[in-house]
Amino acid sequence: MPAESVPLPVGFSAAGVNCGVKSDPAKRDLALFVSDRPATAAGVFTQNVVVGAPVQVSRERVPSDAARAVVMNSGCSNVSTGARGLADAREMTAAIAAALGCDDEAVTICSTGVIGHFLNMDAIRPGLPKLAAALGETPNDLHAAAEGMRTTDTFAKLSTRTLQTEQGGEARLSGAAKGAAMIAPNMATMLGVVLTDAAVTPSDADRLLRAAVDRSFNRISVDGHMSTSDTVLLLANGAAGPCDEEAFAAALNEVCEDLATDIIRDAEGATHFVTIDVTGLPSDEDAATIARTVADSPLVKTAIHGADPNWGRIKSAAGYAGVPFEPSRFDLDINGQAVCRSGVPVEFDEATLSDSIRSHRDCSLRLNFGDGPGICRFWTCDLTAEYVRLNADYTT
Template sequence: MKIVDGGVCAVNGVLAAGACDDDYGVAVIVCKDSDSTAVFTSNKIVAAPVILTKNAVENGKLSAVVANSGNANCFTGDQGIEDGKAMASVVAEELDFKFEDVAVASTGVIGRLMPMDIIGSLIKKAVLRLENSAEASKNAAEAIMTTDTYSKEFAVETTLKNGKSIRIGGITKGSGMIAPNMGTMLCFITTDVKASSSELNTALKKAVDASFNMVVVDGDESTNDTVILMANGESGESIDENFEEALEYVCCQLASMMAKDGEGATKFMEVEVNGAVNTEEARLAAKAVVSSSLVKTALFGADPNWGRIVAAVGYSGADIDPKVVSVSLQSLNKRVDIVDHGIIAAFEGTSQLEEAEDIMEEKNIRIIIDLGLGNGNATAYGCDLSYDYVSINAEYTT
């Protein structure tokens, strides 16, 4: 597997574009006549575009996605549905696609009607700019940013078991309202494999469980979360284990970018849990640690407070034996054990505590927890909780 440039446009035949106007942006991605699938938020309040896109992917085919930033089109009633349909209709008419083959996604403020004069104009501008290039993918990624501080895209080329190469590329947005059931995130992934919607759905759900469902910024779950996977079949190659591994890798890279760009974040944390009874319990433990406000504030304050870490594991629902649990901190160049098989290793006056404090000053910190009970393992992604997070969200609509 190798990393390649181009985001969604790393895949042959995929076109993308973005257009922006002050607080609003529109991205259009074209992957004509693709077998497609999607996963969505589990919030019981869902935005109009989620409803429309669920219907659009029912037949397993998509030709395009149109996504806007600046307005979530959520809690907007019948008018919101009509506005979402209007977005899809503009793309369908401009590109001569079937209306039902165009997916819609939105992100931004909840409870405000869409400014369709602005959005409609931006869609038409984006359609005119469609092309297969790295710049086009970047423009699309930038157009869907809200409180993101940078655009997020990633692509790989991998070799299947038969020796043939395929590509997978994606763009995403998200930095706040990020919970363990995806987040305020939109993600669009393209690939050139040839596969049915059912095969794609199985692979996507597996990848999302290991990536977007393992990222936490603030624990709030969005109304708009959408991940769409489109396969245009240009390679003629079928899905195998190597494809699934590459898809999971792409999703994990995009998820970690979201955590690093968390609203107000100054530090990124990766929590690896090993030795759990099973994978499910490892995921529970890892998510509890990255979700903990006390762990997140300790991260911000560079405090190696291992008590908060083990407390989070304790209430996670995963089995834990205090006598065998170990906790380590790791930076790029240093690793230190702070709890070793239930024994405190980093306490006042020890070199371990000094090393732990040094590690907590770093920008990227890995927390490694070994529960010593089995073979289950999982990794979750998160960030610290800073003063700026409060400031950003206290003034979000004002």
């Protein structure tokens, strides 16, 4: 479904406006997602030791059974800003609560942008009532909110799924995200929000969101640099009633995977979308550790960028992941071509495989380590000179 036509679940409204944090008035820098009734809320946050004021405030407020809204700003992450930053984040949620007539605790907050700068509250303060006044229930309103989350993303990221409720009606999940594209002076951040009119308890919401994030947002990497502000929130207002848990979990997983892979498709400077499948290890955790290590190797990333089937880089990256394995059991396929079997080279036509990598944006790496049950699917991108340029060529 085109991002412009993703509907909101029943009982939700959204808005996105420019308040002046971004100097270009055509670029939205505030976003708001609102449930018209108390909703279940769950959140998953960055594991960075350094976290921003918005993460500190939002962590206190989920899980909840009385959430009403998520407010977001882009352009400044409000990280490393001490007590003043915390007061600014609380003031933002209080302003939204006042506009909605609810408790401050019912509002969570996310911010993304440069670290170590204070929020421009002179712009944000008058912007928040304007934001609340712009709330609407159409796909355009949801799209505007997704725009308000963007930093260097080149497109708004939205996904939706429907499922049957227990009573035979229809429930919907609609999610928005912004990506981990990095550009100076911004420390970009992955933010996501999933809204649903399905009825979910706070403890189920928490558990199902963690599981969904573990296999979507936690399985992507652009450059291995974990942000201080990563946040994914789920709001479930129950307007459509309860659903079968398995069906709901599947829909939630799909929405999260759509959004996470969209982030990789929009990664800064990337020319390849890389899917890494790791199989045959003792545990899923081992498989994920190896997949992430391969994904974050600059040598693997540049080889893919250069359409170079230099598979020793992939095998050697697996070898330093910290997970023991038997090198003589290692099998590797690139774009379906076997290049290594039982640890030794397979003869293949390098020019044909290089052409395959060069001519397809999607690239597949399959690593098998034996007979173990541990698997992981992970997504990453290549490393290009454009990534370096975007992240270096900023002059203060």
